[in-house]
Amino acid sequence: MHDSIASLEERYRASSPRSRAAFERACAVMPGGAKGAYFHPPYPLTMARGEGCALYDVDGRRFVDFANHHTAQILGHRHPAVLAAIQEQLERGIALGAPVGVETELAEEMCRRVASVEKLRFCNSGTEATLHAVRLARGFSGRPKIAKFEGGYHGSHDAVEVSVSPPLDRAGPETAPHAVPNAGGMSPHAAEEAVILPYDDEAAVERLITQHRHELACVIFDPKAGILPQRPAFVQAVREITRTNEVLLIVDEIVGFRVGTGGLQESYDITPDLTTFGKIIGGGFPVGAFGGRADIMGLLDTTRGSTGFFQSGTFSAHPVAMAAGLATLRHLTPEAFARLNGLGERLCARLNDLFARRQTPVQAVGLGSLFSIHCASGRLATYRDLARADSAMAHRLFLALLEHGYFLSHGLVMNALSLAMDETHVDGLVEAIDRALASS
Ligand SMILES: Cc1ncc(COP(=O)(O)O)c(C=O)c1O
Structure with a gap:
């Protein structure tokens, strides 16, 4: 050029x-x-x-x-099936302050597709999905820290906005990266509570997770690393290392769910404890979801009294987003x-x-x-x-x-x-x- x-x-x-x-x-x-x-x-x-x-x-x-x-x-812009689903929902009302049923249909469709997801909840963005997944992991494990990969993006809340794009002169050693806050105004605790892992290096990941195992609630991991797809052996090693050390694994499928029916986890043949979703499952509308093991997700079931856990949001599971997402997934054969x-x-x-x-x-x-x-x-x-x-x-x-x-x-x-x-x-x-x- x-x-x-x-x-x-x-x-x-x-x-x-x-x-x-x-x-x-x-x-x-x-x-x-x-x-x-x-x-x-x-x-x-x-x-x-x-x-x-x-x-x-x-x-x-x-x-x-x-x-x-x-x-x-x-599906591209203005797909007729998505437009029809939106129109049908609009005619019944935009937001009714109560379940409308379409959210259950979308949840069923997602649980059918992703074997590790036994239960899930909807929210409004990928950021909210990772926020709630990390919070659940902390609550379930009773441990304060999270591990994430250097360069990994999981949304814009404090816990995960660490070492997303650290300047190399502050990033520390390649095999034991420093935790660098990504934005002004973040709580100083975010970096203190993050363990940063390098991609593509099983030995370093194993050493860091083993070293911090008693304080780690979870590892949050996008196996396609932005778009630097990781080696299958590395992805499977991350699953094995977390399992052996009894640290929960959250797989971020917010983008990756567009690679196939069962998402990245199916193509890499791994079973995470929790998974986060967003993007395509809203058919172009704001959306997020997080789900996984029934025993962990069960913390959000307050039908028999308080569990001490809570997730809500005025527009969570918005009917129009749910209808657009369901129409989209039905086309994704x-x-x-x-x-x-x-x-x-x-x-x-x-x-x-x-x-x-x-x-x-x-x-x-x-x-x-x-x-x-x-x-x-x-x-x-x-x-x-x-x-x-x-x-x-x-x-x-x-x-x-x-x-x-x-x-x-x-x-x-x-x-x-x-x-x-x-x-x-x-x-x-x-x-x-x-x-x-x-x-x-
Ligand atoms: C892998 C990944 N996780 C999380 C997010 C955050 O999702 P949202 O922008 O819906 O908050 C993104 C957004 O691009 C993403 O690419």
Whole structure:
């Protein structure tokens, strides 16, 4: 790529005057104009609408959407079955202050799909799901600390916002990472109560968990590590080490549940004690869920009197989100997953052929319908490996792809395909990346 960031951003500004005006207006009333994840220089596009696999911005341009709302839109935009389910629920009322039944149907569907989940509860986001799962693990075990992996993201509450993206000069030794708070204003106890584990290193994980076993309530673990899928032997070792040390294992399937009917845990053949969900199970609406062993989840059953535990929320199990999620899961048959994941494999294989042919230090890393494009060469398995990535190059490629009509997540990590796509969209993205690398 030869185009400078300055020239790409200049062309970006020229082609998106309405987005620019929308952003300036937003900045007057919202800090930074948009939530942090949406911002990228010079300003984010404002979208007017989505249809199938396409997004249309307020300047009238069309993009093929490979971001799919932070991976949550697995059927694509405005899927007719989801729209019908929402409409049907809306006609019965939006929120009725009582169970409506559809939440039970969705819970049954999820328990049927995920063998380790005997009981579950709904909440409003992935963040809430991990908050309640960690709290339950602490209460059940009577122990104060949690272990998490360096670079692992599990939402934005204090317990898990530790060592998510620590600066390397504060991160400590690779095999015994320091606990570094990720945001200002966090309780100092969050870092004190976190044990940080390195990915891809069974020996270090075993040593750290054994050392802290009497104070550890749980390990929270995303086996695809953002999108750096971990070796099956490593994932299974994490399960064995936690089991041997009698430490609960929470598997974070908030994104991973889109890889197959039984989620990541089925594909890695592990049985966690608790699991957290979000994203696709709400069909595009705010949602979260956590579930697992009946003896642990039973702490939330207060029908025979107080257990000392509690989980609630005005909008938890919101009927419209439940209806949209149920309609979505009903479309996610084994055949649908096979088609979608086949597209993901085709995309990564073709991209990596392209990068090899062009001898460009870029690689596609994927799992099922999820993929990241990392501007880095060599094996990538840990948070620290990713520190080598060239973020300026990722920004240039991101802007160049917008010019070619492709919308990916900024930074090019955590992209996802949808069932509204076929081979033409996948091959189109490969060609667009080829052109972007050649011309710019
Ligand atoms: C693995 C993982 N866990 C948890 C979360 C938090 O979910 P939410 O954004 O719904 O709070 C995310 C969000 O991207 C995630 O990727």
